[in-house]
Amino acid sequence: MGTVTKITRAKFSVGDLIHHRLFDYRGVIVDVDRIFEATDEWYEQVAKSRPPKNKPWYHVLVHESSHSTYVAEQNLEPDDSLEPIDHPMLERFFSKLNNGRYIKNEPLN
Numbered sequence: 001m002g003t004v005t006k007i008t009r010a011k012f013s014v015g016d017l018i019h020h021r022l023f024d025y026r027g028v029i030v031d032v033d034r035i036f037e038a039t040d041e042w043y044e045q046v047a048k049s050r051p052p053k054n055k056p057w058y059h060v061l062v063h064e065s066s067h068s069t070y071v072a073e074q075n076l077e078p079d080d081s082l083e084p085i086d087h088p089m090l091e092r093f094f095s096k097l098n099n100g101r102y103i104k105n106e107p108l109n
Helices: 040-046
Strands: 017-020 026-033 057-062 068-072 076-078 094-098 101-104
Antiparallel strands (some): 026 057, 094 101
């Protein structure tokens, strides 16, 4: 018998509105990694709360900012305000907000 690999299911998906529990900002998810995929150096410098690397991590556009961030699932919760996100790169990823969720752009080719 081989070892059973536990498949990690992401709690959030692309287009979901989120709220960061620790830093109190809103954002929208633009990409999901099933496990941590940045460098160990980045983790040591940035991930001060040492969230698990074997759980999902998310690429997030931060509301009322021009930057994006990489966040562990444990630090996120759904954003129930359903208000639009203000970010200069939003239109690069999404076409519209529909029922509290952003709809991905159609591929160009």
